[in-house]
Amino acid sequence: MVSRVIAVDPFDFVAFGGTGDLVRRKLLPGLYHRDRVGQIPPETRIVGTARSRLEPGAWRDMARAAIEEHVAAEEREPEHVARFLARLDYVAVEAADEAGWSDLAARLADAPDRIRVFYLATGPDLFDDICHRLGAAGLVTPASRVVVEKPVGTDLASARAVNAAVGAVFREEQIFRIDHYLGKETVQNLMALRFANALFEPLWNAARIDHVQITVAESLGVGGRAGYYDHAGALRDMVQNHLLQLLCLVAMEPPASLDADAVRDEKLKVLKALKRIDGSNADRLTVRGQYTAGASAEGPVPGYLDELGEASSRTETFVALEVEVENWRWAGTPFYLRSGKRLAQRVSEIVVSFRPIPHSVFDESAGPIARNELVIRLQPDEGVKLQVMIKDPGPGGMRLKRVPLDMSFAQTFAARHADAYERLVMDVVRGNQTLFMRRDEVEAAWTWIDPILEAWTNAPDGPKSYRAGTWGPSAAIALVERAGRTWHEDGM
Numbered sequence: 001m002v003s004r005v006i007a008v009d010p011f012d013f014v015a016f017g018g019t020g021d022l023v024r025r026k027l028l029p030g031l032y033h034r035d036r037v038g039q040i041p042p043e044t045r046i047v048g049t050a051r052s053r054l055e056p057g058a059w060r061d062m063a064r065a066a067i068e069e070h071v072a073a074e075e076r077e078p079e080h081v082a083r084f085l086a087r088l089d090y091v092a093v094e095a096a097d098e099a100g101w102s103d104l105a106a107r108l109a110d111a112p113d114r115i116r117v118f119y120l121a122t123g124p125d126l127f128d129d130i131c132h133r134l135g136a137a138g139l140v141t142p143a144s145r146v147v148v149e150k151p152v153g154t155d156l157a158s159a160r161a162v163n164a165a166v167g168a169v170f171r172e173e174q175i176f177r178i179d180h181y182l183g184k185e186t187v188q189n190l191m192a193l194r195f196a197n198a199l200f201e202p203l204w205n206a207a208r209i210d211h212v213q214i215t216v217a218e219s220l221g222v223g224g225r226a227g228y229y230d231h232a233g234a235l236r237d238m239v240q241n242h243l244l245q246l247l248c249l250v251a252m253e254p255p256a257s258l259d260a261d262a263v264r265d266e267k268l269k270v271l272k273a274l275k276r277i278d279g280s281n282a283d284r285l286t287v288r289g290q291y292t293a294g295a296s297a298e299g300p301v302p303g304y305l306d307e308l309g310e311a312s313s314r315t316e317t318f319v320a321l322e323v324e325v326e327n328w329r330w331a332g333t334p335f336y337l338r339s340g341k342r343l344a345q346r347v348s349e350i351v352v353s354f355r356p357i358p359h360s361v362f363d364e365s366a367g368p369i370a371r372n373e374l375v376i377r378l379q380p381d382e383g384v385k386l387q388v389m390i391k392d393p394g395p396g397g398m399r400l401k402r403v404p405l406d407m408s409f410a411q412t413f414a415a416r417h418a419d420a421y422e423r424l425v426m427d428v429v430r431g432n433q434t435l436f437m438r439r440d441e442v443e444a445a446w447t448w449i450d451p452i453l454e455a456w457t458n459a460p461d462g463p464k465s466y467r468a469g470t471w472g473p474s475a476a477i478a479l480v481e482r483a484g485r486t487w488h489e490d491g492m
């Protein structure tokens with residue numbers, strides 16, 4: 001497969017939080033990759049900003065180290081690295097006062113009409129100040145865009161405040177609320193699968209689909225992020241954004257086009273159709289967990305409280321939910337969502353489980369007839385599998401067997417996959433908002449999440465414990481088994 005590189009217009013990229021983890025791990029390596037394949041025009045500049053009083057050379061050294069750490073050796077040709085580093089500049093800026101803003105403005109002044117991307121890779125507490133000062137310094141031009149990292153708020157009220165602060169300076173068409181799951185290759189493939197094939201759409205409803213499972217499991221613990229994580233928890237950190245976005249893409253009606261608003265209108269309808277979970281039903285429809293010491297593939301690992309350094313915490317590191325989409329297409333087909341840290345394996349997948357055949361023509365010796373399943377694997381081993389029944393080959397009568405029609409992308413397409421951030425940053429430059437969340441979407445997601453959080457806060461018990469390295473508390477298994485279903489474990 002030959003991937004196609006469509007050059008973008010020249011742009012100036014300003015990374016706030018320029019010395020932080022996201023910039024080093026994702027943004028600089030991502031921009032390097034796009035530069036390496038020739039997508040970024042020569043005039044483009046990348047400016048890091050942060051509080052630290054660094055010389056541009058020191059920031060370039062940091063960028064070089066980041067590329068050495070996060071880009072494969074065979075993709076680091078000296079001439080490409082040197083060309084990339086030559087684009088980099090650094091300005092020390094204080095979000096909370098005037099220091100540095102006129103320097104930044106002076107740095108960009110010679111190209112007032114060029115596309116400007118202001119990437120807020122800082123804590124959300126700085127979004128308001130940064131946007132305000134960008135506006136006051138006259139940096140926001142018609143061709144400017146701002147990228148807002150999650151979390152956009154910690155509940156509906158704070159999300160509205162963040163949206164209002166950013167919206168006071170930038171128009172909605174200039175605001176890119178990033179959810180990096182939407183940039184993952186297989187998530188995009190979900191849209192291709194649904195809307196570029198005649199095969200699935202007629203079956204894509206409650207009459208044909210028994211239930212859907214969305215799992216985003218991580219094997220790592222919270223590690224150095226315990227401070228942030230303890231105020232977030234799995235519901236805010238993963239479900240409010242990543243898992244709900246995946247659910248929307250599975251459940252939405254076909255949009256009329258891939259225009260940003262056409263897609264986002266359909267996703268919004270799904271969010272608004274989610275059955276409310278609150279104090280009256282949270283016991284039945286939600287499970288929270290928190291890991292205790294256990295084992296990972298590398299050996300023994302500590303529990304959450306040890307990592308946090310506290311004697312107690314009610315923060316959930318695991319969540320499982322039974323969700324209903326209350327509309328004509330999905331009534332009666334539950335969506336089971338689960339996500340957690342320190343689970344048995346790192347795996348993200350969507351499993352669409354079809355209803356059983358209405359009548360079997362085979363006798364018992366043929367063996368049981370398993371259901372068809374469509375498994376869309378986001379990571380690792382990205383790919384799509386359709387589980388179908390066939391006759392077990394060879395003599396011995398009619399014996400049935402379930403086999404996967406398997407399309408593993410690594411085998412089918414040898415090319416390297418762009419990281420989600422790479423694709424999304426280029427979409428920002430192009431001004432394409434299809435894979436970004438609109439203000440009303442974010443707020444609708446919080447509107448659904450808030451009553452769950454409130455129910456948990458008011459519940460007498462905290463999360464149930466589970467050993468690190470397992471699949472979460474046993475209650476999560478009971479959540480699906482009480483309806484005669486099981487979590488998908490094929491290949492896990």
Ligand code: BG6
Nearest residue numbers: 150180216218237238242348379
């Ligand atoms: C982030 C969460 O949004 O997604 C992290 O804040 C999580 O807690 C991460 O680890 C998972 O992303 P990925 O791409 O590694 O699945």
